[in-house]
Amino acid sequence: DDYTIALGDTLALAGSAQNAAGTPEYIWMAPYEGTLDCNECQATRAFPGTSILYELYGIDENGCESTHKFYVYVQKDRIVAVPTGFTPNGDNTNDILRVHGKDGTMVKRFQVFDRWGELLYQETDFPINSETIGWDGSFRGQPANGGVYIWYVVVEYEDGMEEAFRGHSTLIR
Numbered sequence: 001d002d003y004t005i006a007l008g009d010t011l012a013l014a015g016s017a018q019n020a021a022g023t024p025e026y027i028w029m030a031p032y033e034g035t036l037d038c039n040e041c042q043a044t045r046a047f048p049g050t051s052i053l054y055e056l057y058g059i060d061e062n063g064c065e066s067t068h069k070f071y072v073y074v075q076k077d078r079i080v081a082v083p084t085g086f087t088p089n090g091d092n093t094n095d096i097l098r099v100h101g102k103d104g105t106m107v108k109r110f111q112v113f114d115r116w117g118e119l120l121y122q123e124t125d126f127p128i129n130s131e132t133i134g135w136d137g138s139f140r141g142q143p144a145n146g147g148v149y150i151w152y153v154v155v156e157y158e159d160g161m162e163e164a165f166r167g168h169s170t171l172i173r
Contacts, residue, residue, distance in 0.1 A: 026040060086170075101128040
């Protein structure tokens, strides 16, 4: 059987020994330890971090064996987005420049610079899509002027891979 799941999702897997005599014993085989919640059950839950092949071996009381293979393809949707503009005017709509993406991703670094390269804002180690963390359009307690600002983001995905992005956003006053 073939299955496709998103990175971070889990999958219920179950198989059976065909024409088994009595109650068969089951053993799940996986190339990585810790990706199944039960290795000696007929049904188990898988939480792989990468595409993987699981095999379920069954043996009945007469010694007859059966094998069932499950290929689980893990899609790694690596989505990171920062809006191209924001309006820090206090109306609670688009007031803060935030980093958006797939839940489970961590932002290792988020920096905002002016056009001369001066660092105006920096935050580290927070979950992506945070409602409380982001640049409010100020610098040293004063509102920054409207204009284009450069941002730099480093994220770490659920599987430990890090990736850097850079771009620009317009502060609209």
